Amino acid sequence: MTFTTDKDQDHDHDHDHDHDHDHDWDEAHEGTAAYACKCVVSTSRSLSREEYHSLAKELMGAIADGCWEQGAQVIGHIKAYMESGDAFFYASTVGNPDDMTVKDKGGETSDKFQLTINSIIFGIEETKVKLATDKAVEAVISKNGFSLTR
Amino acid sequence: MRLVQIAGYLGSGKTTFLLALVQKLAENDKKVAILVNDMGEIPVDGKVMEKAGMKVKDIGGGCVCCTLSGSLMNTLLAIGREQNPDFIIIEPTGIAVPKNITELAQRVSKKVEISFGATITLFDTTRAEKLVTYDTLKRLISTQIKDSDIVALSKVDACDADAIKFSKEEVAKMNPNAEIINLSTKEGVGFEELASAVMEIEVSA
Ligand SMILES: Nc1nc2c(ncn2[C@@H]2O[C@H](COP(=O)(O)OP(=O)(O)OP(=O)(O)O)[C@@H](O)[C@H]2O)c(=O)[nH]1
């Protein structure tokens, strides 16, 4: 999803409000692009909590690097969650490799996980955010010997 | 119900603060409804809050301050009529304009009782310089800060004193009237003060 300053996107006017339509948001949303994806990763065995934490950090770092390479000016927020069996992992970065977050809600993991990612970036278009995100995910998954189904 | 906005740029720490805040409000026997609006087609914040045991109304796929303004109004109306909580806490997207949300809520307040609590905007001290480097981005940040009663300089545990000083100066230029508080939800800095402000402050709409 890319927010533009498309005037046609105006909200409908069949209501009774009286505010002046200065539309601060037209400009407010300029330059920000978001891309979201969901996929399933087969790990062929059950990974430990530590392995999930390190995989999550590797993924966040690789997507951020990919976005910088595409010309990102600010990493708005890259966030993801992984669900495997009863376990839940959440990962997030705003582009600082020293301050990445991974949190979890414990549980048994299975031999696969569902990965959901949201990359929101300032300074590049959505196609580039998508390219950077997809490429990074594929690279990290295959580097770890896992396989990915979209 | 009293409406409180936790606003601020993408990744500034809104959800992290909100999770702690909601817990605090619950400890004080307050009935709270939470409304989150995530950027991007697949919502992540709502899921994270649910996993933390919270019941959340999740609006996704756009921004409640503009393209999803209708959804926001309908949701506020439904929450007011069906749950009538003490507090309705809204986390808008990181690119939302808080004033637009207040205006939309004011329209809803003609149909259901809503009072207005503090609009709190988080400013990420770890990215302070970047946030004011690019013109369009700086205008957004400035708009968000101008619309707020309190600005929380977030993540002060992860930056140095210079970055905090710089952040404070930039924020004060954007909104000389706002109260500015240092916040680290991670280490508890400023948290009690902000939580008290949420419970105590009521502004005239
Ligand atoms: N060091 C530090 N990091 C924090 C703090 N609060 C939040 N973060 C981190 O900052 C990142 C973004 O936090 P969120 O709470 O998800 O931010 P947000 O504003 O809700 O993000 P969006 O909803 O995507 O705009 C996460 O990696 C958090 O762990 C804090 O007090 N200190």
Ligand SMILES: [Mg+2]
């Ligand atoms: Mg959030």
